[in-house]
Amino acid sequence: MNVISAELVEQKLGTYLHDTFRHLHTNPELSGREFETQAFLKSELDRLGIPYKEMAWTGLCAELKGARPGAAILLRADIDALPIEEQTGLAYASNREGAMHACGHDAHMTIVLGTAAMLLERQNEWSGTVKLMFQPSEEKHPGGAKPMIAEGLLDDPKVDAAIGIHTNPYLAPGTFGLKDGAILANADRFYIHLIGKGGHAAAPHEGADAIAMAGQLIVSIQNLVARQVSPFDNAVVTIGEIKGGYAPNTLADRVYMAGTVRTMNDDTQAMMEKKIGVLLQGIADLWGGSFTYDYVRGYPITWNDKAMTDIVRHAAETCLGKESVVEMPHGYMSADDFAYIAQAVPSVFIEWGTGEWAEEARGTAVPWHNPAFRVNPDAFKYGVAVVTQSILNYLQGGK
Ligand SMILES: [Zn+2]
Ligand SMILES: [Zn+2]
Structure with missing residues (x-):
């Protein structure tokens, strides 16, 4: 030939x-x-x-x-x-x-x-x-x-x-x-609403600050990759969008976040999907708020x-x-x-x-x-x- x-x-x-x-x-x-x-x-x-x-x-x-x-x-x-x-x-x-x-x-x-x-x-x-x-x-x-x-x-x-x-x-x-x-990779998206309770910024203990909840989530979600994914595997989580709050003297009752999770292993994908939900539940319980969470699987x-x-x-x-x-x-x-x-x-x-x-x-x-x-x-x-x-x-x- x-x-x-x-x-x-x-x-x-x-x-x-x-x-x-x-x-x-x-x-x-x-x-x-x-x-x-x-x-x-x-x-x-x-x-x-x-x-x-x-x-x-x-x-x-x-x-x-x-x-x-x-x-x-x-x-x-x-x-x-x-x-x-x-x-x-x-x-x-x-x-x-x-x-x-x-x-x-x-x-x-x-x-x-x-x-x-x-x-x-x-x-x-x-x-x-x-x-x-x-x-x-x-x-x-x-x-x-x-x-x-x-x-x-x-x-x-x-x-x-x-x-x-x-x-x-x-x-x-x-x-x-x-x-x-x-x-x-697997390329997935997630959409989150953190729901707190509005109030005066000077009395945070009487409300539930959705921005504080968001801050905790942003830090903790990266720790899922650092502490729950094998060093020999890999994953990426990026929060690419965040919206919330009204004024310097007001507690935010709602924060919206959206992001992506990328994984090279289907077990890691399932773990990330599940543990983000666990994290959200923990944060909501701690601060007396609630949340909605949609995890949408994209191309495998x-x-x-x-x-x-x-x-x-x-x-x-x-x-x-x-x-x-x-x-x-x-x-x-x-x-x-x-x-x-x-x-x-x-x-x-x-x-x-x-x-x-x-x-x-x-x-x-x-x-x-x-x-x-x-x-x-x-x-x-x-x-x-x-x-x-x-x-x-x-x-x-x-x-
Ligand atoms: Zn392209
Ligand atoms: Zn292309």
Whole structure:
């Protein structure tokens, strides 16, 4: 079998990849409203002659068939942008006020279209089916993956494995971050009302000060991570919103708080959910107040199957050499609804190196969801090469 080199991808698709990416980057659409994006994807699939169907409103599932029947693998791109005003100064920056591809989903679509084009070139060399998933609304819980699965994304033909790819501004183009097991976290939210009793600030003992209750909760909630989570496990709790109080001389009868809990282990998730409730009860009892507590589970852990991760390791080594594989000591505490695909079939979520701009020293990368976030265009040829090679390796029966 011929190796899919980055040079080959550049030669065949270089201009196409850059033009496609620039078009998508300039025209971002927010979660669930990706109408023009969907229309653009349809026109590209029509041009490539790949049949597709609409799913989950603005999503698409396309199907590419090899020369003979065989296994089915899914390749996923999310397609939505974020409500951020772009500040990159790029020539092809967003032309839409209040919308920006600041997570690189424009680059994910480009990779999937480019991979489809490479696979078509070699249609005689592989068997089975490649499903191309273009998923709306990743940035907005409950996300587009779940409804697509409910509409039959993984059926007929039944999907046997899946690959997801994500930009990573901390890794250089030509490198791929891989990790077996949990790569992204459980991402949950909580909403709390602390209810006290109003009164004069000079006589706190006659009321129940909801702000004092809030102060105790803010400190104690961090101690749950420090004292109840194993040093070998990890968790994050952040209170990102707090509102309460009226005046300097008045006891607050009510404080509202909202935050997030991130965990890499389902037992730790259950412990945090439960113990925040225990803490609230203790604080309410102590101060004679009460509370409401809603804990909402978000996207679950994204789990990388070892055999699938090995297929990508091997593909990257074949295409680009051993140094292209970056073994990640830990994942990220962010989340992605690719997790639902990974729960259903053996999957791998690839951290694709899209950072290291010439003018930046390493370690100063602009993170995701930042108005200055950028994807290095040099990364595309490597991404398409490794993803195409991984799919070919899988469909040709492994290594
Ligand atoms: Zn994002
Ligand atoms: Zn993203």
